[in-house]
Amino acid sequence: MGGCGIPEGPSSELTRVLESCARLSDQESLRLAEEDFMAGRAENVLARLQDLAPRNPGNARIPLMAARAIHRLALVPDPARIQNPREQEDRARKQWKALYQGLESKDPLVLGNLYFARALFSQDRDERASLIHKALKANPKHYFAMVLEGEELWRKGETRQASNLLKASVALSPTLAESWLLLARISLERGSVRLPRKHLETYLALRPLDRNVRKNLVRLLVHELNDGDAAIRELKDLLEADPKDVEALMHLGAAWWRKKDYHKAAEIYLRILTLNPGETRAALNLGNLYYEAYPQPVLAWKAYHYLMSLPPSDDPFGIMSQKLFVPTRLKKIEQILKEKKIPIPSPPRGILELRPPGKPEEGE
Known part of the structure; x- marks a missing residue:
């Protein structure tokens, strides 16, 4: 991570509980679940995580990955599906919430994570806010719960408080991609353009395959910072992966225009047409x-x-x-x-x- 400009987070008991499994076999299973998630095998992910969750109630990565896998699975077209995607996702979230409601602990680190997991799967806004509050009361340094609280504050328009909380979360764990992404959005809303660039670049160092966020960075570089060279560098990988990506090509045309290379800009627009x-x-x-x-x-x-x-x-x-x-x-x-x-x-x-x-x- 050092080569990407991301500071190393300190090793601690908190990080061990929130991100690791006690058993080596469970740690390996969690790694395989991550591989399945990257490969798009959401059903495999959920099966592995459902087995891991009861033995690792303090691990926050398990419910986080489960929530993402549930959402991804609901987006996959399935002619045999009886429920509509929204109903399927709601049902799965209820099952996972019930799983974490059935777990208990007196350890404040684990208890905070149980509240966090229940909040993650809650579909009631007031209940979600209450559970996040309980998670942070049990463990004020639960940096994943801090991200959820930051999102809640941002939605209520309390951007300064949200920004401060998100900064505190990345101070505890610099690899919190969601915090960097939301910090970029808040900075943009507050009128900054240079700070969002730094936050988006940090996010993309952690999540290099996120095409949509990379396009957002390119849009910022072209239209706000007038940095055509940087935009073209960012677009290189996007267009190598998908030479027919019209959105990326539109940004490339704008970048060449910013660089006053009108001939190349025209060629790009003609390629799109x-x-x-x-x-x-x-x-x-x-x-x-x-x-x-x-x-x-x-x-x-x-x-x-x-x-x-x-x-x-x-x-x-x-x-x-x-x-x-x-x-x-x-x-x-x-x-x-x-x-x-x-x-x-x-x-x-x-x-x-x-x-x-x-x-x-x-x-x-």
């Missing part, structure tokens, strides 16, 4: 690029006309663009062309007519 000719955002950005950056009013006119020829967008921003923004922009371009005595071009017959200036023909 080749993958999905109906992608209104790519057509709009291409028109904006030609109008605002090059400027190339004829190509801008063609790109906007291409956008207007597409079926109506389902996206609210796309609807406004097609009905309000683009028609007004087209009139402005036509006025510019008229003043320069340039004839109005014919509407484009396809994407090839939207190529940027100097782009070589195919095969050249």
Whole structure:
């Protein structure tokens, strides 16, 4: 972890209880459950954890992984499923809550974890808040419970208190990915842009496969910090894993635009339109690029006309663009062309007519 810029947490009795199993065989079973979870085998995960939980009532990783596996399993399409996904998830959560309600302990560390696990599976908001309070009363340093309490405070709008509690949780355990993620969100809501970047980078060092959060970091780098180079580095792995990821490609086009490499930006938007000719955002950005950056009013006119020829967008921003923004922009371009005595071009017959200036023909 040191290479990722994450400080090592101190070894302690608290960490041993919350994150380890007393038996070596149980510790190995927990490791295998984690492997199953990463491989998407949620049913195997739950079977292993259900066996482990009664013997390891102080281990917080067991209920945490179980809650994630329950949610993931409910998302998997299953034609043979009798219950709808929400009912299936609710039923599983009730079973796990009952499991932890059946366990008792006088050890404050273990007792705090039992309250934490019950809170994790509770579906009643007031009960959940009460159980989190009991968990922290029994063990004020239960850093996983501190994350839950931080979430509750954040939802109530008490962002300063939430931030302080989450900072305390990562001071106890620097590898709490959820704390770093929520700290980033709170920092953004409070108007910061540089601090969220640090928090998101720390989170991604812990959870490198989280594509959605990496895209959020890229969005921050491009649109708030104007750091196209860093955004392109972050996008490299995303696009190697999925070269057809339209969201990632949209961010890549914006990053090249920020770097004033308009030709590469245009190529990216054209690649998106080749993958999905109906992608209104790519057509709009291409028109904006030609109008605002090059400027190339004829190509801008063609790109906007291409956008207007597409079926109506389902996206609210796309609807406004097609009905309000683009028609007004087209009139402005036509006025510019008229003043320069340039004839109005014919509407484009396809994407090839939207190529940027100097782009070589195919095969050249």
